[in-house]
Amino acid sequence: xKGLRIIVLAKQVPDTRNVGKDAMKADGTVNRAAxxxxxxxxxxxxxxLALRLKESVPGSTVSIxxxxxxxxxxxxxxxxxxxxxxxxxxxxxxxAGSDTLATSYALAQTIRELGEVDLxxxxxxxxxxxxxxxxxxxxxxxxxxxxxxxxxxxxxxKTKITVRRRLDNGVETVKAPFPLLLTVNGSAPECRSRNxxxxxxxxxxxxxxxxxxxxxxxxxxxxxxxxxNIPEITVRDIxxxxxxxGLTGSPTKVKKIDNVVxxxxxxxxxxxxxxxxxxxxxxxxxxxxxx
Amino acid sequence: xxxxxxYCEIEDGVVADVSLELLTKGRSLANELKCQxxxxxxxxxxxxxEKQIFPYGADVVHIADDARLYPYTTLPHxxxxxxxxxxxxxxxxxxxxxxxxRDLGPRVSSALHSGLTADCTSLEIGEHEDKKxxxxxxxxxxxxxxxxxGNIIATIINPDCRPQMATVREGVMRKTIVNPNHAGKxxxxxxPKYVSDTEFIVExxxxxxxxxxxxxxxxxxxxxxxxxxxxxxNFKLLHELATVLGGEVGAxxxxxxxxxxxxxxxxxxTGVTVRPKLYIACGISGQVQHRAxxxxxxxIISINTDPEAxxxxxxxxxxxxxxxxxxxxxxxxxxLNTK
Numbered sequence: 001x002k003g004l005r006i007i008v009l010a011k012q013v014p015d016t017r018n019v020g021k022d023a024m025k026a027d028g029t030v031n032r033a034a035x036x037x038x039x040x041x042x043x044x045x046x047x048x049l050a051l052r053l054k055e056s057v058p059g060s061t062v063s064i065x066x067x068x069x070x071x072x073x074x075x076x077x078x079x080x081x082x083x084x085x086x087x088x089x090x091x092x093x094x095x096a097g098s099d100t101l102a103t104s105y106a107l108a109q110t111i112r113e114l115g116e117v118d119l120x121x122x123x124x125x126x127x128x129x130x131x132x133x134x135x136x137x138x139x140x141x142x143x144x145x146x147x148x149x150x151x152x153x154x155x156x157x158k159t160k161i162t163v164r165r166r167l168d169n170g171v172e173t174v175k176a177p178f179p180l181l182l183t184v185n186g187s188a189p190e191c192r193s194r195n196x197x198x199x200x201x202x203x204x205x206x207x208x209x210x211x212x213x214x215x216x217x218x219x220x221x222x223x224x225x226x227x228x229n230i231p232e233i234t235v236r237d238i239x240x241x242x243x244x245x246g247l248t249g250s251p252t253k254v255k256k257i258d259n260v261v262x263x264x265x266x267x268x269x270x271x272x273x274x275x276x277x278x279x280x281x282x283x284x285x286x287x288x289x290x291x
Numbered sequence: 292x293x294x295x296x297x298y299c300e301i302e303d304g305v306v307a308d309v310s311l312e313l314l315t316k317g318r319s320l321a322n323e324l325k326c327q328x329x330x331x332x333x334x335x336x337x338x339x340x341e342k343q344i345f346p347y348g349a350d351v352v353h354i355a356d357d358a359r360l361y362p363y364t365t366l367p368h369x370x371x372x373x374x375x376x377x378x379x380x381x382x383x384x385x386x387x388x389x390x391x392x393r394d395l396g397p398r399v400s401s402a403l404h405s406g407l408t409a410d411c412t413s414l415e416i417g418e419h420e421d422k423k424x425x426x427x428x429x430x431x432x433x434x435x436x437x438x439x440x441g442n443i444i445a446t447i448i449n450p451d452c453r454p455q456m457a458t459v460r461e462g463v464m465r466k467t468i469v470n471p472n473h474a475g476k477x478x479x480x481x482x483p484k485y486v487s488d489t490e491f492i493v494e495x496x497x498x499x500x501x502x503x504x505x506x507x508x509x510x511x512x513x514x515x516x517x518x519x520x521x522x523x524x525n526f527k528l529l530h531e532l533a534t535v536l537g538g539e540v541g542a543x544x545x546x547x548x549x550x551x552x553x554x555x556x557x558x559x560x561t562g563v564t565v566r567p568k569l570y571i572a573c574g575i576s577g578q579v580q581h582r583a584x585x586x587x588x589x590x591i592i593s594i595n596t597d598p599e600a601x602x603x604x605x606x607x608x609x610x611x612x613x614x615x616x617x618x619x620x621x622x623x624x625x626x627l628n629t630k
Contacts, residue, residue, distance in 0.1 A: 016439060101401060128439060130561055131409040136365075136397035145493050146365055148394045162496065167390045168555070170500035172362075176493040251406030251452035255419055255433065258444040267593075267603060272612035278624040280592075280608060289569045289590055290512060290536050291629055 001158045003059025004178070006050045007111060009122035009138065010043040010064050010079065012072040016127050039075045042123030044191035046184040049153060050121045051083045051192065057156055061085045063114070067095060067107060073207045076230050080202040081194040086227070088114070089207055092235040097247035100129075104137030105249060109238040111142060119161070120181040124149060135183035145176050148183040207232045292379065294327040294351075295320055296454065298372065298386040298395065299344060300363075301334050302500070306343045309387035309461035316414060316464045317385055318348035323416050324430055326382065329353065331375065333368050335361035341477050348469035350476065357482040359491055362498060363391050366490040369398040374485045376403060381454040383432050385414075388458035400456050406449035407456040408434035410560055412463055412583045419448055426450075432457065437560055441580035462508050462564035463583075505539060505555045512538025513567045515558055515585070518545035519574025519595065520614060526551050528618045529573055535622050541565065543581050559584035573614050577602025594618070 014035035047064070054060040064079040064087035066072050076087030090110050098106065111117060120139070125132035132148070139146035147163055154173065155162035162175045166187045204218060207230045211222065222229055235245065243249060270276040285291040295317045299310035314330060321328040327350040332340050334356065341352040355371050372395065376384065384399075386392035388410045400407035413435040419428045431448045432455040438445040449455045507513055514533040516526055526540070533540045542552035544559055558565055560580035570588035575581060577593070577600055585591075586605055593606035594617050603609045610617055 014439075016441075099406065100397070101404065101406065104401060129409075131397075131407075132393045133397035133400070133407060133409060136394060137401040140369075140398045140401035146394070146398070147493065148365075149390055165390075167500070169502070170498065172495060172499075173497040174364075174493060174495050251400075251404060251449045252408060252434075252447050253450060255446040255448045257438075258446070267606045267609045269598075270608065270610045272610070272616050272620070274620060274624075277610070277617065277620045278628070280610075281621060281624040282628045284569065284590075285625070285628055290625070 001057060001156075003061065004053060004057050004118040004156075005116065006053060006060060006062045006119045006121060007114065007117050008043070008047050008050050008062060008064050008079070008084065009107060009120060009135070010047065010066045010075055011040045011123075011126045012037050012066065012068050012075045013040045013126050013128040014038075037071065037074070039078050040123055040126045040128075042125060042184060042186050043075075044123070045186060045188040046121045046123045046182075047079055047082060047084065048189055048191040049150070049182070049184050050119075052189075053119070053153060053156065054083070063087060065090065065107065065110060065114075067091070067103060067110075070207065070209050073210060073230055077202060077205050078194075080205055081199045082192055083195065083198065088231050088233055090233045090238075094235040094242070094245050097250060098245065099250035099252045100131055100133040101137060101251060102245055102247075102249035104134050104141055105244045106235075106238070106240065107134070108138050108141035109240045110233055111138070113233070113238050116179075118178045120144070120179075122181070122183050124183045124185050132183070135181060139181035142181070145180045146183070147174050147176055147180065149185045150182045151185050151188045202228070204228050205230055293382045293453075294329050294379070295324070295383040295385070296329050296331060296376070296379070296381040297349075298384070298392065299330050299332045299340075300387060300389065300391055301332055301337065301340060304336070304340070306332070306340065307387060307389070307461070308466065309389060309392075309459070311343075311347055311466040312461065312464040313385045313387065313459060314344065314347035314349060315466045315469075316459070317383075318469055320383065320414065320416060320432075321348075324382070327351065329379070329381070331355075331372065333360050333371055334363075335359075341475075345473050345475050346468045346471045347466065348473060351478055352475065353478045353480055355480040355482050355485065357486075360482070360486075362495045363394075364491070364493045364495060365394055365398060366493065367486045369395055369402070370487075370490050371480065371482075371485040372399045373402045375480070376454060384454040384456045386456075386458050388460040392458045396456060396458050403452075403454070405452040405454055405456055406447070407458070408436060408447045409458050411436045411457045411459050412560060414457060414459070419450060421450065431455070437579045437583055441560070441578040441583075444579065460560070460562075460564065505553070507539040507541050507556060507558065507565055508563055510539035510565070511568045512536045512571070513541045513558070513565050513569070513585070513588070514538055514571045514573065515541035515543065515575060516546050516551065516573045516614075517543040517575030517581075518549055518551075519576070520546060520551060521574070523551050525615060528614065532571070532618050532622055535625055536569075538567070538569070541585075543575050543578075572602050572606070573618065575602055576600050577605070
């Protein structure tokens with residue numbers, strides 16, 4: 001069978017799993033600078049699934065597509081170090097304030113521009129929003145079938161793919177024709193680590209903007225090694241209707257943000273001393289909370 | 292027209308709890324908005340399904356019954372909802388934040404260009420003033436959920452697009468029968484009008500569904516562990532305490548991510564919501580997503596080495612110290628005091 005053209009949708013996210021005390025400013029707002037930016041964990045599972053498919057179907061290619069600010073190029077390099085063939089950064093101020101629907105629209109329009117695709121793979125959800133919406137919405141915009149919660153590809157045939165899904169209460173095996181979109185669950189195999197050879201090959205991979213901002217001049221390098229150029233795609237490069245983008249294109253609006261204020265109860269504070277714990281257990285038994 | 296719709300999941304002829312919980316919430320929202328509550332059931336062999344739904348106050352149940360509609364696949368179910376919603380123009384559409392609802396909801400919202408908020412922990416009706424446009428919106432659905440790693444609580448609205456869509460996890464809302472004898476209208480959908488044959492291209496080859504092994508939702512005592520428990524080994528202590536107290540073991544997301552506990556024990560916004568008589572939080576810092584799943588517990592004990600842990604603020608008892616020392620003492624003194 002001919003090789004598959006695979007696009008992995010990936011997102012750079014603040015690492016909300018490791019929120020320290022300095023993550024909140026004194027005024028109660030989020031201090032984004034204090035949170036490291038990482039490759040969204042389930043998007044790494046998606047990348048691994050794509051790389052395994054590439055290995056099992058000779059001639060396949062894996063490209064990463066990410067939408068975000070300039071620094072999101074970091075995760076494209078991460079992907080290249082792990083075995084992706086290329087990456088695209090979709091970046092424009094016009095996308096600012098996008099909800100999941102406006103994001104999906106921009107991604108779908110970009111995928112159309114990238115030409116024929118057999119398979120789109122994305123993480124099930126991103127840890128900064130946990131919505132799990134962008135994958136299915138991209139599929140809908142492109143008119144493709146979708147399979148969510150994928151854990152493993154069990155079979156690839158010329159026109160069809162069979163996968164196992166991990167649901168809350170079990171597993172399901174599903175077969176669907178190409179082209180389609182998969183979202184990959186965190187229970188799927190972890191992504192391989194960086195490959196030393198690929199790290200050397202791609203460590204100077206940059207977007208145009210990054211090259212302009214760089215202090216060292218590697219111009220000749222990019223002429224002789226075109227694979228080091230990470231294409232930047234802006235709103236001008238995709239056929240997009242302005243009213244579908246950014247804040248305007250987002251049906252959901254944030255009405256308000258509340259900081260988490262804990263109404264402090266008058267808690268009884270104990271230590272590990274035997275007497276206090278004995279009293280506590282007796283109190284709970286006597287009040288029929290336990291026992 | 293402009294009613295509230297709830298997509299009801301059904302498996303083995305039984306309507307899912309989360310759907311009944313949403314019908315209950317939908318009923319109270321419909322009363323507030325003075326509109327009707329309508330349910331949608333899609334599947335196979337559904338005769339009589341409406342009898343499970345009417346007691347929760349649905350005025351209309353739409354039923355799409357066709358052998359090909361079970362088990363669930365994305366395209367036929369979304370196609371039915373998209374067409375039905377285009378005809379009926381609901382103002383609000385709710386579904387469970389389950390593998391099905393989270394597969395279906397975004398697809399439908401994309402096709403209708405309507406906003407969708409995932410994993411809401413509260414739904415309210417309220418107004419909104421858009422000062423820039425000089426417009427006041429009344430009777431909007433406030434879709435409230437923790438965001439950004441649980442450091443903030445966001446209220447999301449969809450001022451201009453309908454339906455206003457939201458998903459909610461099982462156990463977040465309570466289910467209450469309004470009237471066991473209530474009967475509304477049944478609307479049997481002509482399935483071929485809503486789905487074309489070409490939409491049955493995804494084939495479910497095999498399914499292995501298990502009944503839930505862990506029942507933390509129904510437990511009267513929950514002993515929950517967080518990342519602070521430190522290891523899978525230490526989690527055994529929590530199991531011992533839970534067994535002695537006749538309860539179940541729960542876990543925070545961080546503990547599940549670290550592999551200390553199974554996924555179906557996860558409590559919080561992205562797990563199960565519990566309301567036990569006693570909740571013992573061991574080594575749990577208490578981020579808002581976790582608290583969303585347990586703060587209605589009748590009594591809360593927090594065991595933590597950190598006196599400043601956020602969870603201590605909502606606890607009735609705070610024990611400062613190490614789990615490996617305190618939990619065995621709790622077991623010991625429980626046994627001594629019940630003898």
